[in-house]
Amino acid sequence: MSKRKTVIHSIKRIVKSPYMLLLPALLFYLLFWLLPVVMSIFQSFTTVDGTPTLQNFINMFNESRFMRALINTLVFAVVSLTLQFFLAILLALLINKKFKGSRLFLFFMIIPMALPQAAVGILWNTGLTEAGWLNSLFHVTGLQTVLESLGVLDGRTLWTNVTGTRAVMTIVLIDTWTVLPSVMIIILAGLQNFNRELSEAAQVFGASRGRAVKDIVIPIIKPSIVTALLLRLIAGLQVWLISVMIFGYGRVPYLLERVVYYMSVVARTDANYRMAVSYSVFTLFVILTVAFLFVRLTSGKTEWRKADE
Amino acid sequence: MKKLFTAFVLVLGIFLIVGCGEREETPELVIVSNFGSQVAEQELYRQELFAPFEEEHNVEIRFEQLGHSDAFNKIDVEQQTGEHTVDLLISHFGNMIYYLEEDYMLDVSQLEADMDDRTFITTFDANTHMNDTRYFFPINADVYVTIANLDALDDLPGDLTEADLEAGNYTWDDYVEWGNNMEGHKVFMKALPDGQLLYQIGGMALSHGGTFPKMDDAGNIRAWEQVLAMKDAIHPESINNAAGEGLLLDDSVYLAFEHMAVVASTYATAPAKYGVYPGPLGDDGKAGSIAGGHGVGIVNNAPNQELAEKFIEFMTSEAKIRHAALGTIPTIEEAELGDDPEDFVLEIALDTIANANVEGLQMIPDYSDFSAVKGVYDDIYEGIMDGSIDEENLVAKLEEAQSDLEDLYIGD
Amino acid sequence: MNKIIRHSLLYVLVALVVSIVLVPLMYLTTISLSSNIELGDFPKNFIPNLTVELEAEWDEDREAFTIYRYATKERRQALYRSDNFEEMARYFERYLNIYTEPEVLENDIEPIRETDEVIELRYRKNLFANYQKFFEIFSGARDALINSILAVFYTILLSLSIGGAVGYTLARTKIKGKETIGLAALVVRMFPIISISVPMAILLIRYGMFDTMLGLAFIYSIPNIGLTAWITRSIFLGIDKELEEASYVFGATKLRTLRSITIPLVIPGFAAASMYAFIIAWNDAAVALLLTDRNETLALLIFRSIGATGAIHYASAGAIILIIPALIFTFLLKDYINRIWG
Structure with missing residues (x-):
């Protein structure tokens, strides 16, 4: 009798234990996250019948577009991050004032980031053709005439007539259009919070504005910036969709573009699936490595600064 | 914050209402097609073929335009898993062999015999037949x-x-x-x-x-x-x-x-x-x-086989085949030509197929x-x-x- | 003086930045309202035309009316030739987005038959024709819209229930390893979900969820559960436990306390978490491309529409339909903006 009671009691205790609330999450991540990750790593190192092999990765390294895909991905991530970060800081410093309509301004700045990537693809697809809106804009604003008389342009620009790194840069610019405004408002928000402290500090120490920015502002707003940059970096390494919408598959390869290519463009054969899995595991590896390096690099500097103090 | 939530619920609600408005259960005839990738072409299909057929047979036609590999994967998956949704397949002549080798298509010899009012051109029989059995009807040829x-x-x-x-x-x-x-x-x-x-x-x-x-x-x-x-x-x-x-x-x-x-x-x-x-x-x-072109066939175990046969009969009829051919060359000898701008292109194409290499x-x-x-x-x-x-x-x-x-x- | 200059420079800069953001969107909107023929114009209109101006002339040799349009102010382009007004009306509707009766055309144009008069015509353009045609021509568009809504709905349900439970546990109970769990939530938040979509395709087939919106929602929930846990944790921490206790003291039932004290305080956090879920599920085309077959989402349909040449105005209309809800939800979220970054 009492034994049964203790059994019931302990069941009750287990059911009522706070850990039970974590169980669904645990199950979820086991089934939908850990399992696929482990599975893809396993599959990338085995053949179809399960014997271990490195052949999948050898095939991947030998794939004609592998090197370009890797280089393009890294170039895109690094260049877009750097460009967006510095442009955003520059703009934020220039605009760092309270002005009439600043709320409305912030409102507009959020728009590009809210746009679904597929829509951004359509937007720039209509823009970059020879008779597209970008050339139209150049034309109606007179910019075309100015640039032509300076000898910079000769007739309408063929924006998509680019290959290699220049094609990557085209996508970097589109990405910058999408992301820059919101990077800027984050920095702006940080700046305006600390504006008063900045000017006080600058007055006290008699420092130049540039020095004050470097020594005071950046360290203060750094933590939130670092997280944001990390997220941007990870997102940058996942570029492919807009590029495919502008240039199509294969012309400007990226790592994930290759994954999608082997998963959904070519026939679904075992060989193609192994190729997709290998690319996908490799992409994951690249993302984790770069993210790790980034965290080490930034937190390392922070420690160094502390030690200096 | 309260306003935030209300707005959120409101927007979601509006979308649910707009989206789910009048969804009724009519049988759905699913066509997977390599043909008709241009939007204008799909518009023409809808106007000339689907809308009248839907009205006559109280059915809804779902037209999925896919490249060959997507189309093949789709039918491959369905045939292997037994979850059949696709009724009709419109395939390029050059790709028919893939379906025939896997035995995914229905023998339509009987249907051909039933449609005794039309004669299909024989130029592409090597593609549409296997072991002298017809699996596809040509619907267009192009140059x-x-x-x-x-x-x-x-x-x-x-x-x-x-x-x-x-x-x-x-x-x-x-x-x-x-x-x-x-x-x-x-x-x-x-x-x-x-x-x-x-x-x-x-x-x-x-x-x-x-x-x-x-x-x-x-x-x-x-x-x-x-x-x-x-x-x-x-x-x-x-x-x-x-x-x-x-x-x-x-x-x-x-x-x-x-x-x-x-x-x-x-x-x-x-x-x-x-x-x-x-x-x-x-x-x-x-x-x-x-010269290329496409043919239509019925997928094995199609959910609406009877409707699919009726649709083939409808789309390859002498009045409709020129629309099925989408401005390319219609494939029955009895085909009617119209006087739309597209039909002008057709005359030139007919001339090409007769005289060119x-x-x-x-x-x-x-x-x-x-x-x-x-x-x-x-x-x-x-x-x-x-x-x-x-x-x-x-x-x-x-x-x-x-x-x-x-x-x-x-x-x- | 100096100050005035600096001030106006500031406004110039702000205006420039704003227009860099808004001008492309304005062009996209205008293109989505353009007719097939207007697509050929250069320079492209910045502001949509509300009317179509044409000219008609009798062509002796061909015994038909020729319809002209000014592609630019200087360049008159012949578009169409016919003396059948039914066909002409069909042409006007399909390629010029002019919805008019053949009789109207006949009234306007017939008088110049066999004369050498040139007549100017002006018709109202059906501004939203592409939006109607988008749903007619991309016959999966309506289903895709419903699918997107379903995917959003499931993602919200999954994230709120599973993530909310984690958040509550972290805030209100004494368990071990809170920091590890918090860190794990952050890691999954940043995890690139598309790279697990490849094996996921096979797993979902096994689970019977391939090509279903529920299957997609499971993937979208991977980052979102972690995020929801973070948000709800801070919300639960923020609710004063003593307030709830006070409520008991004054004799309120547990249910009443929940209803009148806890829930109103929790709702904003849940709403915010839902909106993140919305944005992830609504905006994604990549995962959907790999994990669906027949059941497209709207974003995927727009992504695929790019291959259909000569249809960019329909695709633009679709893009605008896709953009509007995404914009609304982002604005509702703007206070949290730096957390959904990436």
């Missing part, structure tokens, strides 16, 4: 023709006139010179990678007495030399476009040797703006064209990977455009490419 913006007529070389063009009395050399006479890059090439460049080159080569697919016979070398000769006239955005329609529409290009379906839908947007002509003559004294695409299964065959053509084109292939090394490059092509050959 390549020339389309030009009428403004370009001012640049015609020598004493060529529009009448010459209309009579098909001009050569590929004239075409090249014409393109080079135009200011800017006004010629379209079907150059999207993994696309249809090889069919355009193939058509040129056939007109010179060459064969297809082949890189280094006299006719093909001639064709590539002519591409090289008009290199500067080719619009660079050709490489981003599967078809010339968009570029012709915004006057970026003025001249294209294009698939007749594209020509028809472009021509229809502004019939007074464009001229459509038979393809240019080659060294053989004839025009040349690759025409070659079908029955060789596709002879190659291990036809998109790799396309790649061989793409590489030569890219080389020409980036300057790495010129008059000096063209033949050598073509010979190299020929051996690549032969590596892909698995036929006998």
Whole structure:
């Protein structure tokens, strides 16, 4: 009798234990996250019948577009991050004032980031053709005439007539259009919070504005910036969709573009699936490595600064 | 924050209402098709075929336009898992073999016997039949023709006139010179990678007495030399476009040797703006064209087999087959022609198929990977455009490419 | 003086930045309202045309009326030639977005038959024709819209229930390893979900969820559960426990306390978490491309529509339909903006 009671009691205790609330999450991540990750790593190192092999990765390294895909991905991530970060800081410093309509301004700045990537693809697809809106804009604003008389342009620009790194840069610019405004408002928000402290500090120490920015502002707003940059970096390494919408598959390869290519463009054969899995595991590896390096690099500097103090 | 939540619920609610409004349960006839990739074509299908059929049989037609590999994967998955949704398959002649080898299609000999009011052309029987049994009905055949913006007529070389063009009395050399006479890059090439460049080159080569697919016979070398000769006239955005329609529409290009379906839908947007002509003559004294086309068949275990049969009967009837063919050549002898702008293109195409050097695409299964065959053509084109292939090394490059092509050959 | 200059420079800069953001969107909107023929114009209109101006002339040789349009002010372009007004009306509707009766055309144009008069015509354009045609021509568009809504709905349900439970546990109970769990939530938040979509395709087939919106929602929930846990944790921490206790003291039942004290305080956090879920599920085309077959989402349909040449105006209309809800939800979220970054 009492034994049964203790059994019931302990069941009750287990059911009522706070850990039970974590169980669904645990199950979820086991089934939908850990399992696929482990599975893809396993599959990338085995053949179809399960014997271990490195052949999948050898095939991947030998794939004609592998090197370009890797280089393009890294170039895109690094260049877009750097460009967006510095442009955003520059703009934020220039605009760092309270002005009439600043709320409305912030409102507009959020728009590009809210746009679904597929829509951004359509937007720039209509823009970059020879008779597209970008050339139209150049034309109606007179910019075309100015640039032509300076000898910079000769007739309408063929924006998509680019290959290699220049094609990557085209996508970097589109990405910058999408992301820059919101990077800027984050920095702006940080700046305006600390504006008063900045000017006080600058007055006290008699420092130049540039020095004050470097020594005071950046360290203060750094933590939130670092997280944001990390997220941007990870997102940058996942570029492919807009590029495919502008240039199509294969012309400007990226790592994930290759994954999608082997998963959904070519026939679904075992060989193609192994190729997709290998690319996908490799992409994951690249993302984790770069993210790790980034965290080490930034937190390392922070420690160094502390030690200096 | 409260406002926030209310707004959120409101927006979601509105979308649910808009989205789920009037969803009723009618049977759904699912057509998977390699054909009709252009929006204008789908519009035509809806208007001329689907809407009247839906009304008559109280059914909803779902038309899914997919590339070959997507279409095959889809039917492959369904046949293997037994979860059948697709009723009808419209496949390119060259791809039918893949379905027939797997035994995914229904024997439609009986249906053919029942439809005794029509005679299907026999040009593509090698594709539509297996072991003398019919699995597909041809619904269209297509060739390549020339389309030009009428403004370009001012640049015609020598004493060529529009009448010459209309009579098909001009050569590929004239075409090249014409393109080079135009200011800017006004010629379209079907150059999207993994696309249809090889069919355009193939058509040129056939007109010179060459064969297809082949890189280094006299006719093909001639064709590539002519591409090289008009290199500067080719619009660079050709490489981003599967078809010339968009570029012709915004006057970026003025001249294209294009698939007749594209020509028809472009021509229809502004019939007074464009001229459509038979393809240019080659060294053989004839025009040349690759001919393709599509057929419709019923998938094994189709959920609505009876409706599917009725639909085939409807779409291949003498009144409807020209719509099914989407401005390309209808495939029953009894077909009615109309007098829409598109039908004008059709007359030129009929003329081409009767008089030109025409070659079908029955060789596709002879190659291990036809998109790799396309790649061989793409590489030569890219080389020409980036300057790495010129008059000096063209033949050598073509010979190299020929051996690549032969590596892909698995036929006998 | 100096100050004035600096001030106006500031406004110039702000105006420049704003227009860099807004001008492309304005062009996209205008293109989505353009007819097939207007697509060929250069320069492209910045502001949509509300009317279409044409000219008609009798063509002796061909015995038909020729319809002209000014592509630019100087360049008159012949578009169409016919003397059948039914066909002409069909042409006007399909390629010029003019919805009019054949009789109207006949009234306007017939008088110049066999004369050499040129007549100017002016018709109202059906501004939203592409939006109607988008749903007619892309026959899967309506289903895709419903699918997107379903995917969003499931993602919200999954994230709120599973993530909310984690958040509550972290805030209100004494368990071990809170920091590890918090860190794990952050890691999954940053995890690139598309790279697990490849094996996921096979797993979902096994689970019977391939090509279903529920299957997609499971993937979208991977980052979102972690995020929801973070948000709800801070919300639960913020609710004063003593307030709830006070409520008991005054004799309120547990239910009443929950209803009148806890829930109103929790709702904003849940709303915010839902909106993140919305944005992830609504905006994604990549995962959907790999994990669906027949059941497209709207974003995927728009992604795929790019291949259909000569249809960019329909695709633009679709893009605008896709953009509007995404914009609304982002604005509702703007206070949290730096957390959804990436």
